[in-house]
Amino acid sequence: MNPSVRFSIACLLPAFLLFAQLASAHPGASSARHPNNCSINEHPDVTDLDGVNYLRHVHSARLLSGHNYRYVHYRPYNSSKPSVLFLHGFPSSSYDWRRQYDYFASRGYGILAPDLLGYGGSDKPGNVEAYTLKNQANDIAELLDCVGIDDMMIVAHDLGSPLLSRIVTYYPDRSAKYVFLDIGYSAPPLGLNAAGINALNARSLATEGYEPSGYWAFFNETGAGRVLDAHQDSFWSVIYTDDDPTYWRTVYGPTGALETFIEADKMAPTGGFVSDKDRDIHNRIFAAKQGGYDPCLNHYRALYRNLNLADENAIPHSAVNITKPVLLLTAAKDPIGTPARAEAGTQPYAPDLRLQQIDSGHFIMLEKADEVNDAMRAFFES
Ligand SMILES: *[C@@H]1O[C@H](CO)[C@@H](O)[C@H](O)[C@H]1NC(C)=O
Ligand SMILES: *[C@@H]1O[C@H](CO)[C@@H](O)[C@H](O)[C@H]1NC(C)=O
Ligand SMILES: *[C@@H]1O[C@H](CO)[C@@H](O)[C@H](O)[C@H]1NC(C)=O
Ligand SMILES: *[C@@H]1O[C@H](CO)[C@@H](O)[C@H](O)[C@H]1NC(C)=O
Numbered sequence: 001m002n003p004s005v006r007f008s009i010a011c012l013l014p015a016f017l018l019f020a021q022l023a024s025a026h027p028g029a030s031s032a033r034h035p036n037n038c039s040i041n042e043h044p045d046v047t048d049l050d051g052v053n054y055l056r057h058v059h060s061a062r063l064l065s066g067h068n069y070r071y072v073h074y075r076p077y078n079s080s081k082p083s084v085l086f087l088h089g090f091p092s093s094s095y096d097w098r099r100q101y102d103y104f105a106s107r108g109y110g111i112l113a114p115d116l117l118g119y120g121g122s123d124k125p126g127n128v129e130a131y132t133l134k135n136q137a138n139d140i141a142e143l144l145d146c147v148g149i150d151d152m153m154i155v156a157h158d159l160g161s162p163l164l165s166r167i168v169t170y171y172p173d174r175s176a177k178y179v180f181l182d183i184g185y186s187a188p189p190l191g192l193n194a195a196g197i198n199a200l201n202a203r204s205l206a207t208e209g210y211e212p213s214g215y216w217a218f219f220n221e222t223g224a225g226r227v228l229d230a231h232q233d234s235f236w237s238v239i240y241t242d243d244d245p246t247y248w249r250t251v252y253g254p255t256g257a258l259e260t261f262i263e264a265d266k267m268a269p270t271g272g273f274v275s276d277k278d279r280d281i282h283n284r285i286f287a288a289k290q291g292g293y294d295p296c297l298n299h300y301r302a303l304y305r306n307l308n309l310a311d312e313n314a315i316p317h318s319a320v321n322i323t324k325p326v327l328l329l330t331a332a333k334d335p336i337g338t339p340a341r342a343e344a345g346t347q348p349y350a351p352d353l354r355l356q357q358i359d360s361g362h363f364i365m366l367e368k369a370d371e372v373n374d375a376m377r378a379f380f381e382s
Contacts, residue, residue: 038063038146044070044121048284051277054101057111058094060121063142067130070094070121071114072101073147078108082151082176082380085144086113089158089183090296091228091239093120093285096157099369107377112149114140116160116299120285124295131302133166133190134311141171153380157181157365158337159299162192168322169315179327179376181364182334184342187320187349189312192303194220201255212248212336214255220304225294231262232283235293240279241268244361245335253336273367326350327379329372334362354379 044060060070072094076083084104086097094113104111115122117136129135140163144152154175156164161183168178169188186192191199194216201211218224228235238261241247247268251261261268270279286293302308328346330339339357347353356375360368 038142040146046121048121048287048290049095049281050284051281052095052098054098057101058121061143061146063139063146065135065139065142066123067117067125067139068123069114069117069139069143071112071143071147072097073113074101074105074109074111076108076110077105081108081110082153083110083112083149084376084380085140085149085152085154085175086111087140087154087156087160087164088113088116088119089156089160090299091235091286091293092158095120095281095285096363096366099366100155100373103369103373104377109380110149110152112144112147112152114143116163116296118291118295118298120290124291125298126295128298128301128305129307131298132307132311133163133302134170134308136163137166137170140167141174144174151176153177153179155179155181155376156183158183158362162186162190162303165190168324169319172319172323175324177325177327177380178322179329179379180342180346181329181372182331182337182342182362184328184330184346185322185326185349186345188315190303190308193306193309194304195306197304210249210253210335211255212253212338214253215258216300216304217255218259219297219300225292225297227259227263228293229286229288231265232286233279234262234265234267236279236282237268237270238262240274240282240363241270242272242274242361242367243269244333248362249335273363320349322350322352325352325354325379327354327356327376329364329375330355330357331360331362331364332357333360337362 039062041060046055046058049055054072057072057074059073060068062068088096093115097113101111117131118124152175154164161180165186197213197216201213205211238247238251251257328342330342332339358364358368358371365372
């Protein structure tokens with residue numbers, strides 16, 4: 001199948017009233033048709049987000065592909081500043097960039113943070129093909145046109161990183177700089193399929209003593225989403241635990257371990273960087289009545305079932321490198337997306353690379369928001 005597995009692997013996975021008024025001055029009616037035929041809804045349903053401080057910045061757009069995306073949007077209040085496109089991973093949404101919005105908006109940057117396909121307030125198609133990286137990259141490019149963003153930087157975390165990797169491939173001139181958080185670049189051809197995941201698990205078991213990506217086989221199963229829906233608090237506690245690396249090594253990574261843990265409704269220790277309120281909002285965003293977890297598992301299924309194969313094989317070797325500056329921020333305490341794997345997958349293909357390790361678990365933009373924000377801003381302004 002796809003022998004050259006390049007491991008950037010793994011993944012799962014306000015005090016600003018004054019400028020908020022400036023930055024949120026969206027003109028026009030509540031639904032407007034744009035020259036490129038997408039249509040924007042200024043006031044989509046946001047009941048799941050009740051309690052966040054950026055509600056007025058949440059809009060949605062229906063694209064020519066037919067897909068509707070909900071997103072967080074701030075126009076740059078300083079016209080010489082770029083916009084930052086944020087691509088979340090699993091099981092996240094635009095909500096997991098909440099500690100970036102005020103920081104960048106108050107410094108004049110624009111922001112676009114979509115709920116990716118299958119998540120939050122965006123469409124949740126049931127056909128797995130919709131979730132190939134090429135289809136998603138085309139959607140994101142269309143969304144940028146629709147919202148009207150030219151000058152920009154792109155930031156990705158976790159499963160957003162493979163998507164960013166193909167935005168780099170298919171739209172190499174769209175962004176001036178790229179930031180990969182925790183999970184690095186995936187050079188073509190992609191190794192994130194069943195063969196690649198099995199090989200990673202076997203190698204890591206032999207060399208490091210644990211399987212990091214056993215949950216992929218579970219997420220590929222029809223019905224996995226219903227299990228996550230039925231044990232939401234337990235699943236949330238594993239995902240956002242701040243007791244890394246213990247729990248992810250023993251409860252998330254090994255084949256079969258996650259299902260066993262959450263079906264027993266066990267709880268991993270949380271505290272530190274997320275609150276009960278954060279959990280409640282997350283749980284509403286992923287509530288079963290809003291579609292639950294199953295649609296977003298299609299991101300794993302499209303990868304695992306190798307639905308990107310033909311697209312990957314069509315990418316010329318000459319397109320393997322990233323020609324723009326790259327910042328890779330790794331998470332020292334993430335046993336799944338380890339710094340070593342992220343670096344090994346990125347360094348050979350990013351001639352202009354800055355590397356920085358953050359003393360954090362997987363969700364570095366939440367756990368070490370100040371440090372990560374400062375590092376990204378220094379990179380943007382360099
Ligand atoms: C927008 O729709 C009109 C009418 O359907 C069509 O003629 C035009 O080519 C479309 N524009 C784009 C950019 O697709
Ligand atoms: C706008 O951004 C530019 C470029 O970063 C900077 O030089 C300028 O001082 C900023 N202006 C304001 C009013 O913040
Ligand atoms: C993933 O799930 C599908 C649907 O159940 C199944 O046909 C396929 O064999 C699974 N893929 C792998 C690699 O296990
Ligand atoms: C990619 O960049 C590396 C340097 O980082 C260089 O050695 C290699 O030749 C480049 N590959 C291609 C296909 O341009």
